Amino acid sequence: GDSVTQMEGPVTLSEEAFLTINCTYTATGYPSLFWYVQYPGEGLQLLLKATKADDKGSNKGFEATYRKETTSFHLEKGSVQVSDSAVYFCALHPFYNQGGKLIFGQGTELSVKP
Amino acid sequence: NAGVTQTPKFRVLKTGQSMTLLCAQDMNHEYMYWYRQDPGMGLRLIHYSVGEGTTAKGEVPDGYNVSRLKKQNFLLGLESAAPSQTSVYFCASSYSWVKGQNTGELFFGEGSRLTVL
Numbered sequence: 379g380d381s382v383t384q385m386e387g388p389v390t391l392s393e394e395a396f397l398t399i400n401c402t403y404t405a406t407g408y409p410s411l412f413w414y415v416q417y418p419g420e421g422l423q424l425l426l427k428a429t430k431a432d433d434k435g436s437n438k439g440f441e442a443t444y445r446k447e448t449t450s451f452h453l454e455k456g457s458v459q460v461s462d463s464a465v466y467f468c469a470l471h472p473f474y475n476q477g478g479k480l481i482f483g484q485g486t487e488l489s490v491k492p
Numbered sequence: 493n494a495g496v497t498q499t500p501k502f503r504v505l506k507t508g509q510s511m512t513l514l515c516a517q518d519m520n521h522e523y524m525y526w527y528r529q530d531p532g533m534g535l536r537l538i539h540y541s542v543g544e545g546t547t548a549k550g551e552v553p554d555g556y557n558v559s560r561l562k563k564q565n566f567l568l569g570l571e572s573a574a575p576s577q578t579s580v581y582f583c584a585s586s587y588s589w590v591k592g593q594n595t596g597e598l599f600f601g602e603g604s605r606l607t608v609l
Contacts, residue, residue, distance in 0.1 A: 414598075421496070421603055479525070484532055
């Protein structure tokens with residue numbers, strides 16, 4: 379079945395460092411891909427998305443490119459801030475699915491130190 | 493500006509007790525979902541609903557029941573709680589995927605932390 383695999387955390391960075399969180403997926407056809415973020419004590423919220431190959435999603439300085447050839451959707455940010463400390467989830471929506479069910483990765487915790 | 497509201501936010505149960513988690517959304521969304529979040533396992537779908545009066549099983553439905561009597565509410569029930577059901581439960585809602593309204597975004601509540609002793 380379809381699945382999402384993320385790099386294990388926690389990831390600890392200093393402020394202004396470059397961030398990459400790896401995400402790869404297994405899916406039939408062309409799924410839609412998402413990154414969600416969960417700040418401490420809160421529910422998940424959509425960070426960015428891409429719906430077809432080579433699309434780049436971006437928001438709040440974060441970017442991710444849908445790579446069909448490597449089945450990847452890695453999250454990047456050029457300069458992280460303490461306020462970016464959160465858990466990041468990669469997710470996919472299968473193209474054939476009519477139930478709206480997202481498949482989530484296990485989450486990667488990011489901690490940014492001043 | 494409520495969005496998705498879950499009650500209660502915290503609950504401690506003894507093994508064998510029953511309880512119901514309530515999810516309410518004010519965005520007129522067709523679809524609603526219950527997920528559980530456990531360390532190292534991400535979010536796993538328990539049950540979901542694509543409209544009032546309909547429910548369907550997700551990835552980990554055993555030990556849970558749901559009901560969607562009203563479009564804005566989605567209830568998750570535990571009939572006989574077990575320690576394995578200790579988790580953080582998230583409700584989410586979205587526009588219909590079938591009708592082409594959905595941009596891919598699920599709207600989540602803040603979570604309900606359940607401990608079963």
